[in-house]
Amino acid sequence: MVLKAFFPTCCTSADSGLLVGRWVPEQNSAVVLAVVHFPFIPIQVKELLAQVQQASRVGVAVLGTWCHRRQEPEESLGHFLEGLGAIFSHEPWLQLCRERGSKLWSCKVTHRQVPTSPDAPGEDQVMLIFYDQRKVLLSQLHPPTALPDHQAGDATASTRGLAAVFDTVARSEALFRSDRFDEGLVRLSHWQSEGVEASIIVELAKQASGPVCLLFAYLLSLISAASACRVFKLWPLSFICSKLSTCEQLRHRLEQLTFIFSTQKAENASQLMRKANMLVSVLLDVALGLTLLSWLHGKDRIGQLADALVPVADWVAEELQHLLQWLMGAPAGLKMNRALDQVLGRFFLYHIHLWISYIHLMSPFIERILWHMGLSACLGLTVSLSILSDIIALLTFHIYCFYVYGARLYCLKICGLSSLWRLFRGKKWNVLRQRVDSCSYDLDQLFIGTLLFTILVFLLPTTALYYLVFTLLRLLVVTVQGLIHLLVDLTNSLPLYALGLRLCRPYRLSAGVKFQVLEHEAGRPLRLLMQINPLPYNRVVHTYRLPSCGCHPKHSWGSLCRKLFFGELIYPWRQRGEKQD
Amino acid sequence: MEDELTFSDIYGGRLALLRRYYSPSCREFCLSCPRLSLRSLTAVTCSVWLAAYGLFTLFEQNKAFPAWPRVDSLNSGICRRPSGNLTAGVWLSLQNSMILSAAIFITLIGLLGYLHFVKIDQETLLIIDSLGIQMTSSYASGKESTTFIEMGKVKDVIINEAIYMSAKPRLDCLIEVYRSCQEILAHGKATPTSP
Numbered sequence: 001m002v003l004k005a006f007f008p009t010c011c012t013s014a015d016s017g018l019l020v021g022r023w024v025p026e027q028n029s030a031v032v033l034a035v036v037h038f039p040f041i042p043i044q045v046k047e048l049l050a051q052v053q054q055a056s057r058v059g060v061a062v063l064g065t066w067c068h069r070r071q072e073p074e075e076s077l078g079h080f081l082e083g084l085g086a087i088f089s090h091e092p093w094l095q096l097c098r099e100r101g102s103k104l105w106s107c108k109v110t111h112r113q114v115p116t117s118p119d120a121p122g123e124d125q126v127m128l129i130f131y132d133q134r135k136v137l138l139s140q141l142h143p144p145t146a147l148p149d150h151q152a153g154d155a156t157a158s159t160r161g162l163a164a165v166f167d168t169v170a171r172s173e174a175l176f177r178s179d180r181f182d183e184g185l186v187r188l189s190h191w192q193s194e195g196v197e198a199s200i201i202v203e204l205a206k207q208a209s210g211p212v213c214l215l216f217a218y219l220l221s222l223i224s225a226a227s228a229c230r231v232f233k234l235w236p237l238s239f240i241c242s243k244l245s246t247c248e249q250l251r252h253r254l255e256q257l258t259f260i261f262s263t264q265k266a267e268n269a270s271q272l273m274r275k276a277n278m279l280v281s282v283l284l285d286v287a288l289g290l291t292l293l294s295w296l297h298g299k300d301r302i303g304q305l306a307d308a309l310v311p312v313a314d315w316v317a318e319e320l321q322h323l324l325q326w327l328m329g330a331p332a333g334l335k336m337n338r339a340l341d342q343v344l345g346r347f348f349l350y351h352i353h354l355w356i357s358y359i360h361l362m363s364p365f366i367e368r369i370l371w372h373m374g375l376s377a378c379l380g381l382t383v384s385l386s387i388l389s390d391i392i393a394l395l396t397f398h399i400y401c402f403y404v405y406g407a408r409l410y411c412l413k414i415c416g417l418s419s420l421w422r423l424f425r426g427k428k429w430n431v432l433r434q435r436v437d438s439c440s441y442d443l444d445q446l447f448i449g450t451l452l453f454t455i456l457v458f459l460l461p462t463t464a465l466y467y468l469v470f471t472l473l474r475l476l477v478v479t480v481q482g483l484i485h486l487l488v489d490l491t492n493s494l495p496l497y498a499l500g501l502r503l504c505r506p507y508r509l510s511a512g513v514k515f516q517v518l519e520h521e522a523g524r525p526l527r528l529l530m531q532i533n534p535l536p537y538n539r540v541v542h543t544y545r546l547p548s549c550g551c552h553p554k555h556s557w558g559s560l561c562r563k564l565f566f567g568e569l570i571y572p573w574r575q576r577g578e579k580q581d
Numbered sequence: 582m583e584d585e586l587t588f589s590d591i592y593g594g595r596l597a598l599l600r601r602y603y604s605p606s607c608r609e610f611c612l613s614c615p616r617l618s619l620r621s622l623t624a625v626t627c628s629v630w631l632a633a634y635g636l637f638t639l640f641e642q643n644k645a646f647p648a649w650p651r652v653d654s655l656n657s658g659i660c661r662r663p664s665g666n667l668t669a670g671v672w673l674s675l676q677n678s679m680i681l682s683a684a685i686f687i688t689l690i691g692l693l694g695y696l697h698f699v700k701i702d703q704e705t706l707l708i709i710d711s712l713g714i715q716m717t718s719s720y721a722s723g724k725e726s727t728t729f730i731e732m733g734k735v736k737d738v739i740i741n742e743a744i745y746m747s748a749k750p751r752l753d754c755l756i757e758v759y760r761s762c763q764e765i766l767a768h769g770k771a772t773p774t775s776p
Contacts, residue, residue, distance in 0.1 A: 001711055002606055002710060002711050027711075028711070127606070127607075127709075127711075129712075161731040161732075161733055162731065512729050513729055514717070514727040514729055515709065515729065517601075517603055517607065517609065517707070520604075526603055526606070526607055
């Protein structure tokens with residue numbers, strides 16, 4: 001089998017020395033991590049490798065020699081390098097050689113135990129695969145291969161294929177800590193040998209994050225304790241809080257903030273990404289909210305909004321009144337039962353009249369209320385949208401009431417009709433057995449039953465029409481609220497940090513690798529360039545989406561139609577308290 | 582070493598298969614698709630524009646007569662304020678320019694989307710023994726999408742229906758590629774693994 005040598009691109013111009021890395025026997029591949037330069041003392045090199053092996057649990061060893069020579073081959077260097085094979089015994093021993101300034105490489109593999117077969121062609125023995133060490137170190141494979149626990153020593157045989165290369169490079173950070181400015185005993189060449197990368201801002205942020213997290217965690221614990229106190233568990237408040245979507249959103253945000261500022265460090269990469277995504281999402285939300293706040297509070301827009309609100313409510317009520325007048329007449333040419341029509345129509349008209357009176361009663365206070373609600377935009381845009389959705393729900397409360405009255409009336413009628421229809425045919429609903437049984441009725445039972453059935457049948461069109469009209473209105477309001485909730489959900493669950501990372505640093509999130517064949521000459525080993533294949537955007541969103549409130553409609557279309565037909569009340573969103581997990 | 586063969590796809594267009602042999606354990610097959618023809622591009626653009634002009638004339642026919650003022654005031658009973666005529670005229674021209682600019686916009690966006698997501702320029706299959714198989718599709722806008730399957734996950738290479746390969750070559754081309762793949766896989770299995 002061909003031997004694969006993974007060579008970092010940063011070492012292709014390094015001076016001659018020893019190759020240090022890890023040998024993966026299952027895939028017959030050697031992952032070169034660094035080059036040790038002359039002069040060195042073999043004992044010190046072995047000590048360094050033992051240290052690194054202990055710190056990172058990766059079987060780092062000397063794999064072979066690297067020779068970067070000038071035009072004329074130096075015979076002495078060649079013999080010297082071969083002699084090193086005796087000091088650092090490794091099976092197999094790799095000898096890579098490159099002429100300075102040219103793209104010609106040559107590789108030789110010597111096996112100590114097994115003699116090389118004479119007919120094995122030279123250039124087919126080794127395949128060189130170049131990789132960018134920094135990118136492979138920082139990248140994260142998706143789907144993440146199950147890494148063995150760090151206590152299990154060098155048992156990384158379970159990581160298959162190229163994931164082993166990524167794993168090796170990622171865990172050998174201890175080897176990359178020394179650079180050429182260090183006064184160490186051994187001179188190494190790797191991706192950080194020109195100077196360890198660090199950023200002052202990142203370091204400062206890391207130092208500051210400890211106390212900041214503690215402070216915020218303390219504040220958040222106070223807020224959660226305050227919100228969990230007994231007052232909120234009493235009946236009116238808990239009922240209202242469970243119905244308002246603002247409280248849901250605030251609770252969700254509080255949970256997210258508690259998670260972000262918890263003092264435990266993130267255990268693995270996915271938790272870190274979750275924290276980062278939540279933080280960016282909260283920051284963007286607050287930024288958008290502050291923009292909205294500044295827009296609202298400038299140029300007296302709140303006053304304009306409050307001035308427009310009462311006329312809009314009036315207009316809605318007037319339109320409803322016109323609708324009811326239309327229904328009380330001959331709507332769409334249908335002939336209604338006059339008495340029932342008048343009763344229902346007047347009942348609903350009186351309701352509207354009451355509602356208008358309440359709105360007019362509240363109109364002096366509306367501007368103040370709106371001003372204070374506008375302040376809540378500093379908590380985030382999602383909170384403002386939830387408040388808007390709640391305001392819509394409150395303003396259309398009379399539509400909801402009409403829908404409930406119409407639905408209940410219709411439901412009663414349908415129940416009565418179905419039961420009397422059974423009586424008409426001589427059957428009965430057996431509650432014990434949950435099925436329809438035949439039953440013999442008395443004559444007077446049959447007589448009254450038939451009478452009632454006839455009455456209900458003839459009153460059906462009127463009730464059905466009222467029910468239809470108010471259900472349509474209610475569905476309209478529900479659709480508008482649903483769109484707002486969708487927007488809020490989207491803002492809550494979009495992983496902005498992951499998307500930004502994919503845009504700016506695509507090598508961090510990788511779906512795999514891709515190879516490119518470099519210039520090839522006959523007689524020379526095959527050279528490939530391994531690059532990181534970034535994760536496509538839809539997979540990024542799918543993998544890293546944050547859990548949202550989960551207020552999705554629980555019904556399928558079929559069950560919705562069924563409920564509408566039988567007059568059962570529909571609750572489009574189950575609130576968090578009633579949701580079964 | 583390289584060699585080039587010509588095949589045809591299921592629609593009769595000309596496909597070129599370029600085979601590169603790097604080493605006994607590495608081969609590359611490059612299938613180039615026919616380019617976007619000027620004829621089809623012109624045809625699509627003309628049809629979109631004709632449709633836009635048709636809509637434009639339709640709107641003009643319907644809306645022109647009630648909106649524009651009658652020049653001879655003797656016959657007309659309609660007497661509008663001048664500013665009303667002006668706004669009506671502005672609205673009409675805005676509607677027309679909206680239709681035409683929408684047509685331009687749709688054509689451009691459609692062309693860009695076609696080039697970026699649909700039109701395949703070249704498909705490459707790279708087989709490296711003991712590493713894996715890599716398939717790259719490069720689109721007309723320069724986008725490249727790559728899939729790499731590790732050798733451990735490949736049991737065998739078979740000819741599935743041509744529908745799945747975006748360049749849609751005919752059977753003779755597929756047989757050629759299939760034969761080469763099997764050669765490499767056999768070569769890989771024959772060489773004993775080192776102890």
